[in-house]
Amino acid sequence: xxxxxxxxxxxxxxxxxxxxxxxxxxxxxxxxxxxxxxxxxxxxxxxxxxxxxxxxxxxxxxxxxxxxxxxxxxxxxxxxxxxxxxxxxxxxxxxxxxxxxxxxxxxxxxxxxxxxxxxxxxxxxxxxxxxxxxxxxxxxxxxxxxxxxxxxxxxxxxxxxxxxxxxxxxxxxxxxxxxxxxxxxxxxxxxxxxxxxxxxxxxxxxxxxxxxxxxxxxxxxxxxxxxxxxxxxxxxxxxxxxxxxxxxxxxxxxxxxxxxxxxxxxxxxxxxxxxxxxxxxxxxxxxxxxxxxxxxxxxxxxxxxxxxxxxxxxxxxxxxxxxxxxxxxxxxxxxxxxxxxxxxxxxxxxxxxxxxxxxxxxxxxxxxxxxxxxxxxxxxxxxxxxxxxxxxxxxxxxxxxxxxxxxxxxxxxxxxxxxxxxxxxxxxxxxxxxxxxx
Numbered sequence: 001x002x003x004x005x006x007x008x009x010x011x012x013x014x015x016x017x018x019x020x021x022x023x024x025x026x027x028x029x030x031x032x033x034x035x036x037x038x039x040x041x042x043x044x045x046x047x048x049x050x051x052x053x054x055x056x057x058x059x060x061x062x063x064x065x066x067x068x069x070x071x072x073x074x075x076x077x078x079x080x081x082x083x084x085x086x087x088x089x090x091x092x093x094x095x096x097x098x099x100x101x102x103x104x105x106x107x108x109x110x111x112x113x114x115x116x117x118x119x120x121x122x123x124x125x126x127x128x129x130x131x132x133x134x135x136x137x138x139x140x141x142x143x144x145x146x147x148x149x150x151x152x153x154x155x156x157x158x159x160x161x162x163x164x165x166x167x168x169x170x171x172x173x174x175x176x177x178x179x180x181x182x183x184x185x186x187x188x189x190x191x192x193x194x195x196x197x198x199x200x201x202x203x204x205x206x207x208x209x210x211x212x213x214x215x216x217x218x219x220x221x222x223x224x225x226x227x228x229x230x231x232x233x234x235x236x237x238x239x240x241x242x243x244x245x246x247x248x249x250x251x252x253x254x255x256x257x258x259x260x261x262x263x264x265x266x267x268x269x270x271x272x273x274x275x276x277x278x279x280x281x282x283x284x285x286x287x288x289x290x291x292x293x294x295x296x297x298x299x300x301x302x303x304x305x306x307x308x309x310x311x312x313x314x315x316x317x318x319x320x321x322x323x324x325x326x327x328x329x330x331x332x333x334x335x336x337x338x339x340x341x342x343x344x345x346x347x348x349x350x351x352x353x354x355x356x357x358x359x360x361x362x363x364x365x366x367x368x369x370x371x372x373x374x375x376x377x378x379x380x381x382x383x384x385x386x387x388x389x390x391x392x393x394x395x396x397x398x399x400x401x402x403x404x405x406x407x408x409x410x411x412x413x414x415x416x417x418x419x420x421x422x423x424x425x426x427x428x429x430x431x432x433x434x435x436x437x438x
Contacts (some may be wrong), residue, residue: 028126050100186361190353202228212352215402218323234278242284256308275318286326369408
């Protein structure tokens with residue numbers, strides 16, 4: 001079985017399902033991949049072993065439960081259940097668990113195999129035997145350890161994987177774009193100041209507000225904060241308030257139950273639900289409709305939401321990073337932004353200056369974009385003429401970094417040879433541009 005699992009990697013949508021599963025178990029629970037490393041744990045396992053979740057994930061299971069891998073391998077002939085169900089292995093194992101301080105204690109171990117979203121896992125249920133008598137092995141059957149209703153609940157959770165695949169398709173492209181500081185190009189003092197603030201705030205759970213003009217790279221900064229923060233192994237979910245029609249934004253945020261509205265037969269998972277235990281990036285939050293602002297504040301406070309047309313409370317514990325090109329203090333004064341939401345947003349503001357105020361970043365950005373787009377088109381472009389570089393540095397770039405990249409991409413397409421042939425005439429009066437001081 002271990003060989004069968006050796007190439008296993010948990011998909012992000014599969015991880016979302018596993019998180020719901022482990023959180024619903026009353027026993028300490030470890031999810032083990034084929035390489036013997038822990039892929040997911042619940043809070044009961046954290047308490048039992050004396051480690052935080054991020055310390056356990058990725059570590060070898062044998063470090064915490066002696067000979068666990070050997071016991072799993074000894075049951076290599078166990079059939080993995082299909083159709084989102086659980087199968088028990090032989091119950092009644094007693095192994096030695098290890099606390100953080102190195103002390104050992106006996107644990108009752110129950111092993112189960114499961115297939116979730118087409119991917120196989122081994123679930124390890126643990127109970128501390130150092131505080132009481134071990135139960136009769138005959139009573140350690142899976143059906144008694146986990147009541148049938150819990151088995152059914154697990155089965156339903158795994159069946160959600162297919163639904164989550166469809167609901168989370170939009171994440172695939174977004175997640176491929178995750179980046180850290182290595183993708184933030186520039187040498188200016190203004191950018192360095194912003195990155196210093198990112199480095200200070202990212203390791204915390206604080207809500208962050210990124211302020212800057214359109215095209216300055218607010219989303220890239222948000223991804224860097226996520227990747228450097230405590231939730232870096234979780235999903236980064238994006239919601240752009242200006243890109244979603246007003247009549248759809250509530251269902252996009254909070255989801256909806258099937259039949260909630262006429263012509264809506266399908267259940268929909270909202271972005272706040274997808275961001276559970278991860279990061280939610282709300283771009284252009286100044287465009288969030290006023291009637292939804294108190295609902296977002298309530299979700300942040302209670303860490304729970306309800307889908308439209310539903311009554312069940314759904315966990316929604318996410319870190320919020322918001323971005324805006326608008327003047328939020330003025331909006332709050334005018335009543336266009338609720339004071340409750342504004343107070344939550346301004347916990348840690350980070351401003352990113354427009355490109356015209358950090359012209360020293362333009363040459364390295366040009367070099368980066370030329371290399372990036374030349375590589376995509378199998379071209380070798382090694383130089384940028386001095387006259388072209390001077391003109392590009394002096395242009396105010398009202399669209400900021402986004403406009404600069406689009407321009408360089410067009411220049412790469414037009415270039416034949418090793419020297420960049422940029423259509424600088426498109427930028428306007430070059431003589432006036434060149435006369436501007438940097």
